[in-house]
Amino acid sequence: MQITQVTIREMKMRMKEPFSTSFGTMQDKHFLLLEVHDELGNTGWGESVAFDAPWYTEETVETSLHMLRDFLIPLLLGKDISHPDDVGSLFAPIRGNNMAKASLECAIWDLYAKRKGISLAEALGGQRERIEVGISIGIQKDLADLVDKVQRYLEEGYKRIKVKIKPGADVEVLRGLRSAFPHVPLMADANSAYSLDDIDLLKRLDEFNLLMIEQPLAHDDIIDHAVLQKQLKTPICLDESINSFEDARKAVELGSTKVINVKIGRVGGLSEAKRIHDYCMEKGIHVWCGGMLEAGIGRAHNIALTSLPNFTLPGDTAGSSRYWEKDIIDPEVIVENGYITVPSAPGIGFTPNLRTIEEFTTDIWHFKEN
């Protein structure tokens, strides 16, 4: 397939509720929507996941735009691509910038599946017809608010509760939650808020029978997590630390992680996400699909990825209505009894809603081969 044109839309969408982590609070989701066109008039869609500020990883909306416009799109325009796996080698001369790369690569995957007339899930080798979903809840004002939220999401059917923790809002929060919900599948995400100096505190979390603790230590560490894991009963799940297949391999070999949160953007695209999935499956390491507060296009890619067999744990891919008054796809992502049905229509299987997309677009650029 020949890539003849790429459109970037800069988007701003207000979330229903602010989302707070150990690194800060977000209310407005600012991102890029990518639309790639082929020589036959087909289009494929992708969504960038970097935030406004570099507090999760180093990328931002602005760096993504810069990378796409000045490096990645020029590498792709006019190229004849036989399979989306080839995009990785095309982008190889550009170091890092995985989220920018992934937004474009995901659009190519959608386009590829549409040209073949198959769903993205099928193109990736996924088999599941529906996926189990959990929910990630930001830091709340107090324990009562958190208990209320958890109660509401359990009633909606979510299969696993993840709560954000940070120094000063950890042991007592989890103790309170555990006593309110003794048997709920529960986990905590620290977003890199601790160091090995906190080892005694982290060991106290073992008493709450958590499914796992996500990214307790530095965003770029895999060594200290291995040291910590030896002293914890609770399995460690790495998020920020895993930016590639090679990171995953090293973390698994070192014993730094027992579970991996796979995010398509963080690892540079669906092809790399699938490599990590396949490797973990071979090694008996369970994976689940993380989220970046995506709108509908990014969410659709996450759903397709989660249809692969080693996504054995509920992911963070909640329904559209958990984030948005109005999403940008038709139909919206719906969670029923804790499940999302994997669409079978060609490509991502959800139709971009051009009217709502236009409503949230703040800028637009078209790139053509010249």
Ligand code: OSB
């Ligand atoms: O660490 O998984 C994370 C949101 C923003 C940044 C980082 C993370 C998260 C979430 C929310 O946990 C996942 C979602 O609902 O999309």
Ligand code: MG
């Ligand atoms: Mg995380």
